[in-house]
Amino acid sequence: MVVKVHGSVRAACPQRVLACLLEKDVEFEIFHVDLDAGEHKRPEFLLRQPFGQIPAVEDGDLKLFESRAIIRYYAAKYVDRGPNLLGNSLEERAVVDQWLEVEAHNFNDLVKTLVFQIVILPRMGEHGDLALAQKCEQQLEKVFDIYEQHLSKSSYLAGDSFTLADLSHLPAIRYLVNDAGMGHLVSERKHVNAWWEDISNRSAWKKLMELSKY
Amino acid sequence: MVESVTRRSTDRQDQQFPMATPVKVYGPPMSTAVSRVLACLLEKDVQFQLIPVNMFKGEHKSPDFLKIQPFGQVPAFQDESTSLFESRSICRYLCEKYAEKGNTGLYGTNPLAKASIDQWLEAEGQSFNPPSSVLVFQLAFAPRMKIKQDQAVINENEQKLAKVLEVYEKRLGESRFLAGDEFSLADLSHLPNTHYLVNASDRGELFTFKKNVGRWWGEISSRDSWKKVVEMQKQTT
Numbered sequence: 388m389v390v391k392v393h394g395s396v397r398a399a400c401p402q403r404v405l406a407c408l409l410e411k412d413v414e415f416e417i418f419h420v421d422l423d424a425g426e427h428k429r430p431e432f433l434l435r436q437p438f439g440q441i442p443a444v445e446d447g448d449l450k451l452f453e454s455r456a457i458i459r460y461y462a463a464k465y466v467d468r469g470p471n472l473l474g475n476s477l478e479e480r481a482v483v484d485q486w487l488e489v490e491a492h493n494f495n496d497l498v499k500t501l502v503f504q505i506v507i508l509p510r511m512g513e514h515g516d517l518a519l520a521q522k523c524e525q526q527l528e529k530v531f532d533i534y535e536q537h538l539s540k541s542s543y544l545a546g547d548s549f550t551l552a553d554l555s556h557l558p559a560i561r562y563l564v565n566d567a568g569m570g571h572l573v574s575e576r577k578h579v580n581a582w583w584e585d586i587s588n589r590s591a592w593k594k595l596m597e598l599s600k601y
Numbered sequence: 602m603v604e605s606v607t608r609r610s611t612d613r614q615d616q617q618f619p620m621a622t623p624v625k626v627y628g629p630p631m632s633t634a635v636s637r638v639l640a641c642l643l644e645k646d647v648q649f650q651l652i653p654v655n656m657f658k659g660e661h662k663s664p665d666f667l668k669i670q671p672f673g674q675v676p677a678f679q680d681e682s683t684s685l686f687e688s689r690s691i692c693r694y695l696c697e698k699y700a701e702k703g704n705t706g707l708y709g710t711n712p713l714a715k716a717s718i719d720q721w722l723e724a725e726g727q728s729f730n731p732p733s734s735v736l737v738f739q740l741a742f743a744p745r746m747k748i749k750q751d752q753a754v755i756n757e758n759e760q761k762l763a764k765v766l767e768v769y770e771k772r773l774g775e776s777r778f779l780a781g782d783e784f785s786l787a788d789l790s791h792l793p794n795t796h797y798l799v800n801a802s803d804r805g806e807l808f809t810f811k812k813n814v815g816r817w818w819g820e821i822s823s824r825d826s827w828k829k830v831v832e833m834q835k836q837t838t
Contacts, residue, residue: 437768438728451716453723460716478683481694488687491726493672533671 390415390461393432394441395422396599399499399558400454401442405598406554407458409591410472411465417598455491455555462551472551479546486544486552490559493530497523498559506566524569531572531579538578542585553586561587565601624649627666628675629656630833633737633793634688635676639833640789641692643826646703651833689722692786706783714781721779721787728768732761733794740802759804766807766814773813778821788821796822796831 390408392415394401401417408415420426420441428439435443436452443452451457462472474480501523504515537544544552560583563569573583586592626642626649628635642649654660654675662673670677670686678684678691685691696708709715735758743750772779779787795818799805809815821827 437771438724438765449713449716451720453720453727456716456719456723459719460712463712463715477694477697480697481683481685481690484690484693485685485687488690488726489672491723492687496731530672537671 388447391418391445392416393418393435393443393445394420396595397601398422398441399562400440402558402561402595402599403454403555404442404444404457404461405595406557406592407461407472407551409594410554410589411461411469413461413465413468455487458551458554459487470549472549472554474545474548474550483545483550483552486550487555489544490552490555494527494556495559497527497530498563501527501569502559502562502567505568506562524572527563527569527572531576534582535576535579538582543582549586549589553582557586557592622648622650623679623681625652625679626650627652627669627677627679628654628661630830630837632656632675633734633797634674636793636796636830636834637688637790638676638678638691638695639830640792640826641695641707641786643829644704644707644789644824645695645699647695647699653837689726689786689790692789696786704784706785707789708786709780714785717780718785718787721785722790724779725787725790728765729762729791730794732758732765733798736762736802736804737794737797740804741797759807763807766811769817770811770813773817778817784821784824788817792821792827792830796827 390413392401392404392408394404394417396402396405396417396419405415405417420432422441426432427436427441432443433439435445435450438452440452442454442457443450444457451460458472466473472483474483501520504517504520504523508515534544541547543549544556560573564573564583572579574580624642624647626635626638628651630636630639630651639649639651654666656675660666661670661675666677667673669679669684672686674686676688676691677686678694683694685694693708706714709718735754739750739755739758742748769779776782778784779791795808799808799818799822808818
């Protein structure tokens, strides 16, 4: 069964799902949602995702939204295929989940706000709030300091293997490094830099970058 | 293990939750994230010790506390096999570890049920929590802490929350609870913030004036587990 992914291949949240499906070698088909045309706010789309956000996934009878819920589902469904993105024991799985929650609550909003102010708004021909962007940058410096300390003790966020916790960071960090001119946040930190080099060179992520045709 | 975090607990806590249990939650019960974990422990019928963390004195930023929660936030959690933070992942861990205890359907009993619960748990975390957290701080905590309220921030977040609750109103007209017919972690996760907004602010109508959301709130907030958490919050203020 081919998993239908509704969303834009260049948007962060669909990328989180696509990266996971590629890691697990799960066949998918992308149904592009035209955000500029407001397709995600139209009644037909709201039936798929009532908050009017991407991605939404359809897999036979299963309909699911929220990228981090989707990746948890597929990482568990295909736990025996490809790399184990979840951890082996109950405790390991909990630590993977913990860092996935860190990404969701301590990392993502800062990047989203920063990117919106200095990349998205200018693209739309509007002025971003530079003071707000700077505040986000300063807070991100503190978050990355914590990551630096943590990654000095283990190769990946949840231990010695690449997991959903690391995968979940890929789209946002790509935005920071490639679009927002914030690469210094990564490159100035030895262990964060090594980690980013490693995870962004995984073949699944590189395949997604090709699909995105940046 | 953090040995030097000062443990101060009331006699009643010692009676309810004997020292013998290795399950420890660090943080004040009035914290929304801490109370999320407490509600889950009570639903699962798991005994625990609640270790106070005095946030007014900055204990959550002390070097000892940062060892167990590097972001300096509450809660932190420990048991005999692990040390964890982030309330929603602590809840998921408890549900997996104690699958056969207490409310056995809290995190679903099959992958599809679990996926639906995770979906609505994420909706809570991504769409409900940001505006409701801001409102809880502005309306319930800022006055107590003698911090000036920001009316623009209140208005902005009230509008955002109202939009989210419109989605919930529709959903809860189709389904008894958010993820399906049974109470789950997804509903539980909403208890802390909603409790403050309904009981400690003048914006409770955002919830109670909506037919389905009001019905849902009435059901989930009258669960024994949540009543016990509210009692714990009252004991320590």
